[in-house]
Amino acid sequence: MPVSQHRDTTPPALPPGYAALHAGFGWQVPEFFNMAQACCGRWAAQPDATKRIAVRAYSTGASSTFYTYAELQAQANRLSNLLHQLGVQRGDRVGIVLPQRFETAVAYMAVLQLGAVAMPLSMLFGPEALQYRLHDSEAVVAICDATSLEALSSVRDDCPLLRTVVGVGTTAATRSADLNYAAALAKAPKHFTAVDTRADEAAVLIYTSGTTGNPKGALIPHRALIGNLPGFVASHNWFGFNGKDNQRSNAVFWSPADWAWTGGLMDALLPSLYFGRPIVAYNGRFSPQTALELMRDCGVTHTFLFPTALKAMMKAYPGEGGARGKTVRQQFKLKLDAIMSAGEAVGDAVFGYCERQLGVTPNEMFGQTEMNYIVGNSSRHWPAKGGSMGMGYPGHRVAVIDDAGNECAVGMPGDVALHRLDVHGHPDPIFFLGYWKNPTATAAKFTGDWCRTGDLAVRDAEGYLWYQGRSDDVFKAAGYRIGPGEIENCLVKHPAVINAAVVPKPDAERGALVKAYVVIAPDFIAACAGDTGAIGQLHAKLTVELQVHVKGQLAPYEYPKEIEFVDTLPMTTTGKVQRRVLRLQEEARYAAARA
Known part of the structure; x- marks a missing residue:
């Protein structure tokens, strides 16, 4: 997304369906709620309580309790x-x-x-x-x-x-x-x-x-669940509602997200149960094959999959020339109605894969533990743009703000923030109460009535947000401001790359160089059959290919000057790449080289 050189204060022209939902929505938060x-x-x-399934504990081989x-x-x-x-x-x-x-x-x-x-x-x-x-x-x-x-x-x-x-x-x-x-x-x-x-x-x-x-x-x-629901329903294309009443909905939910994290608890377990629908529980390791088999065996209609998981599925089951030319959806007889993804930017490569092979337009979602489910897409009610974070979900007043707390102009990067009050001037129920025994950190989270996320984005003329990275992940190289997400997305489009992370490498002359850590797809490694020399040649060949690949799609200053191939990337337990670990590693190497 190019950065505008002038301050455009024109309000975004919102899609009609979105504008109507946003303007007409109002919270109903009772005094007592559990x-x-x-x-x-x-x-x-309810009379059907002994028949209505709450949890399906799944084991491989379609076995369930x-x-x-x-x-x-x-x-x-x-x-x-x-x-x-x-x-x-x-x-x-x-x-x-x-x-x-x-x-x-x-x-x-x-x-x-x-x-x-x-x-x-x-x-x-x-x-x-x-x-x-x-x-x-x-x-x-x-x-x-x-x-x-x-x-x-x-x-x-x-x-x-x-x-x-x-x-x-x-x-x-x-x-x-x-x-x-x-x-x-x-x-x-x-x-x-x-x-x-x-x-x-x-x-x-x-x-x-x-x-x-x-x-x-x-x-x-307790009220945060109420604040969560509009985003959950929208991101899952009106989960629980079949056009008449939610009692007859056939929705079945599953996500590999750990129920010990916000993504698993507030975005999967609790909202599924809130609508009286079954959620699948599986505590085995994630693999593309297991995920697709589980969704097939359990008739999963709605899922939350991290971009990392979707990338792995895209590489393992590209769908090209599959069983008699069938798509992945057809091969596994999937019943998916909606895919929500969060944790990292989805990127248009994964976006296109979901549409072509899984038969669903993915709805990207953005939120934090402190105020979850605030921005995203709902392909059923407003058009999704590949690579966009979407817009504020109904009820929430979301903006991109500068350091002083002022709303940024179209095309200007800033901090994604949520206002304490909703679009009608009433308290937004999604907010956390504060940090446990840490009032200083709680106060630092806010600029006036805006709660900062620490994630950077730009807003386009239609009101869509485009992720630029964590404020502490963005860096400057040779005077240019670099957001790692766009480069990583470009790298993953290459068939040899299963995942990538971009960080600054300290450089005495230019301050920093763009460096990429890349995980190669297993098929490319297997082709070398353990030959160390062949692997070295593969790395050298891919380094040039990937640099040319990025140069051809992004700005010249964004291509990685150095590429390091690794077996895995450091990840959080919620599926996010820990760029900070790699950045500190580069700083330590630089300090050691100068010692």
Whole structure:
């Protein structure tokens, strides 16, 4: 997106469908609201509760265990009673260290209906990460999968307020826990009266990964789910609604996103249950084949897939000359109605693949833990542009602002920000309550009534936003401002590239050079058959090819002056490339060379 050289203050000409939705939408936030009651309690009270599927626990080979809303509520009641017996009070933090499984959904419902605060913790966390979050949050109970008990037990002494650890798994596998989940629940009463929480009460404490310093705990209120829903519905092409009523919707949701992260909890598990629809739980490793087989076997209609996952699928199943010329959708008999993607810019290469091979126009979404689901597309109601972040979802007042908090002109880069008030001047319910025990960081997040995301974008004349990268990822090389996303997207279009990350390499003369870390597709490596010399020749040949490739599509100053081929890129547990790790590596190499 070229940068305008003059300040165009003309309001964007919004697409008619979008403009009508945005102007006509209004929030309805009751004084009292509880996520668990909205996501489970009300469905468990319906006549079909013993038949309505809440969670489908999937195993490879199409094997599944089905759990109804009646079962989810019954188990949540038992766990709420157990937690109460363990002394958990309203507002107490309860750590949940569980993968995608039925017991995880039970844990969230139980903690939330008790009025306590659920604290998701990833199964990928090591002892240090667990210790920091459990200690900082002052968690009193942790519900932990057997495979993570060893890591948790090793830091137990450093978490003096953690009174009880409940182990999920076999009795033998949970010996280091204070209680075995199944045995304890079997003895707990099955009736529980849910706490009538206020919409503004804290419901979830999620620690953000951050780029510097210790993670910050974002305190999410119950009302945030209401704030999330317009974006969820829009990005999934009106999920839950079939044109008549959502009771007859056949929507089935699945995402590989960890339920311990915002993307898995607020963008998958909770909204699916809110609409009374089944969500597929699968805790195995992601692979393109498994993902496509799972979606086929479970009849998945709606999914959230990270760009990284879509890139892997694009390389593994390009669809070119597939079974009798069939598309990937036809080969796997997919029933997809919508794909939402977030975490990184989708890029037009992945955008085109989804349309051609998966039969769905992907809806890119953008948000943060602090205020999730604020920008995106809905191909059913306003046209998506390949590579665009989309526009503010109905209700939200989104803008691109400068350092002073003023809205930027069309084509001028700035910080994507959300206003405290919605388009009608009422409080936007999606906002977090603040950072846990960190009022200074909370205040720094805002410029006046604008909450900054730290992500840069430009707005075009129609109101669409175009991602430019994290404010700390953008750099200057030879005086030019470089956004890594556009270059990475260009590199991935080359058939040899499965993923790429662009960072600055310090240079004495020009300040920095554009450097790309590239992961080569397995087929190209296999062609070398382990021949070290052949691999070296391949790298040399690809370096020239990729440089020419980028030069031919982007500005001359954007092509990578240096390319390093790697087996993998450093990734966060939420599927984002950790460019900061690579940038620090380059700085360390530069310092060592000059020493």
